[in-house]
Amino acid sequence: MDALIYTAMSGAERALRGQQVHANNLANADTPGFRANMELATAQAAPGYGYDDRHLSQLQANAISTKQGTLRATGRELDVAISGNGYFAVQGPTGEAYTRAGNITLDADGTMTVNGMQLLGEGGPINLPQNSRIEIGQDGTVSIQSPGGMGEMQVVDKLKLVQAEGTELTKNEAGLIVARDGQILPTDNTVQVRAGHLEGSNVSAVEEMVATMSLTRTFEVQMKLFKAADDMTTAGNRLIGG
Structure with missing residues (x-):
């Protein structure tokens, strides 16, 4: 059960940080010569004994888009x-x-x-x-x-x-x-x-808005997973308690 919580928590954090990256790109859509930041997510094993099957997503926002601006x-x-x-x-x-x-x-x-x-x-x-x-x-x-x-x-x-x-x-x-x-x-x-x-900036306002909406939906899914994990934990405790 806690493996699901790790997944949901990590996914929600990645979605929130990803939104910050795209918000910064949008804020610089009119900045001459600005290069858009790109968000990349990689899997990272949770540290500690007994957590081999639990993984976190690690956001990396240190890559840049080399597409030419207008x-x-x-x-x-x-x-x-x-x-x-x-x-x-x-x-x-x-x-x-x-x-x-x-x-x-x-x-x-x-x-x-x-x-x-x-x-x-x-x-x-x-x-x-x-x-x-x-x-x-x-x-x-x-x-x-x-x-x-x-x-x-x-x-x-x-x-x-x-x-x-x-x-x-x-x-x-x-x-x-x-x-x-x-x-x-x-x-x-x-x-x-x-x-x-x-x-001009190489930021595409349309692409950034679409990415932001996609991350918002992803965050909502992670919140539903949190709720599902809580419901299953409650049901399990009820069964154990007889």
């Missing part, structure tokens, strides 16, 4: 989006991390930032001198024109662009993408960017 033209010279697979490198709170967000801004000293984090180039954070125009090439090359609009475009640095399989990536506590093994990803020269564009 690209929209902005015309802004500092907006960039990645075409296909790949990520921008940024200096996160705990070290190098990766993002698909490309809404670049310049701070007071000319350092390129994304959402308050320094954007990394091949030589570290990219710092631009005074200029009249900025141009970001398809390969990530950052060029500027000297003040006054005179002279040719001069290359200052190149965005650090990386690429990895979805199974090799996860998110850290800051919500930034990092390598699952904790290592720094190498530069990938095949990654291409599109200037004057931004990539």
